[in-house]
Amino acid sequence: MYLVLLGPPGGGKGTQAKRLQETHGLVQLSTGDMLRAAVASGSDVGRRAKAVMDAGQLVSDEIVIAIIDERLDQPDVAKGAIFDGFPRTVAQAEALDAMLARKGKKLDLAIEVRVPDEFIVERITGRYTCAKCGAGYHDTFQKPKVDGICDSCGGTEFVRRPDDRVETVTKRLETYHAQTAPLLPYYEGKGTLKVVDGTREIVEVTRALEDILGGIG
Numbered sequence: 757m758y759l760v761l762l763g764p765p766g767g768g769k770g771t772q773a774k775r776l777q778e779t780h781g782l783v784q785l786s787t788g789d790m791l792r793a794a795v796a797s798g799s800d801v802g803r804r805a806k807a808v809m810d811a812g813q814l815v816s817d818e819i820v821i822a823i824i825d826e827r828l829d830q831p832d833v834a835k836g837a838i839f840d841g842f843p844r845t846v847a848q849a850e851a852l853d854a855m856l857a858r859k860g861k862k863l864d865l866a867i868e869v870r871v872p873d874e875f876i877v878e879r880i881t882g883r884y885t886c887a888k889c890g891a892g893y894h895d896t897f898q899k900p901k902v903d904g905i906c907d908s909c910g911g912t913e914f915v916r917r918p919d920d921r922v923e924t925v926t927k928r929l930e931t932y933h934a935q936t937a938p939l940l941p942y943y944e945g946k947g948t949l950k951v952v953d954g955t956r957e958i959v960e961v962t963r964a965l966e967d968i969l970g971g972i973g
Contacts, residue, residue, distance in 0.1 A: 757780065757782060757864050758836050758839070758861060758862065759836070759867060760867070762868040762936055763870070764932050764933075766880040767869050767876060767954045772869060773840050775962050776838055776965065776969075780969070781835040783832055783833045783837045784838045785824065788841065791823060794823045794827075817845075820842065821848070824855065844935045845935060845938070864948065865969075866939070867949075867951070868950070869954040877922060880920050881921065881925055882895035882897070885914065886908065887911060887915045889908050952964040
């Protein structure tokens with residue numbers, strides 16, 4: 757079974773991918789992880805990717821596709837894979853379809869974990885951690901039991917990631933929508949697109965995904 761998981765940053769897509777990986781024996785294929793692994797392996801495509809990244813440039817679709825192609829030939833993905841962070845464009849989606857077809861495989865489903873922007877902004881910008889032990893909290897969803905004191909270590913200093921600012925999150929969402937919007941009609945036209953409500957509790961989202969997967973065996 758081969759799946760593409762689509763969803764905004766902070767929408768819970770990664771959490772669901774890990775759950776599907778555990779329950780179905782699928783391998784979560786993250787573009788970033790695959791790039792790093794290819795570079796570390798010293799393979800031909802890994803060396804090409806390293807040269808591009810060392811020059812401060814974006815890795816081309818050609819190199820990314822070659823890395824995924826190489827990864828799909830490894831035995832641990834025999835039962836299938838979850839593509840996370842790829843494809844990002846229609847051109848990449850077409851290349852993925854062609855690559856799978858060459859291997860006698862096909863993409864079974866593209867599932868969008870849909871979460872409204874305002875929900876994402878609240879979820880991400882409300883996050884903060886204990887400066888001493890790293891325990892995570894949230895302004896709305898997970899406050900310390902005693903205000904200003906870490907439940908885990910008793911620390912009283914907390915920090916927020918620069919990437920969690922409203923402006924940064926909004927920009928990331930704009931990029932996501934610009935890249936992903938064309939993918940939805942692409943997969944819808946192929947009859948492979950499914951949508952789940954990502955604003956629900958984690959277990960409910962998982963249940964919805966399992967219902968969808970049950971429909972394809």
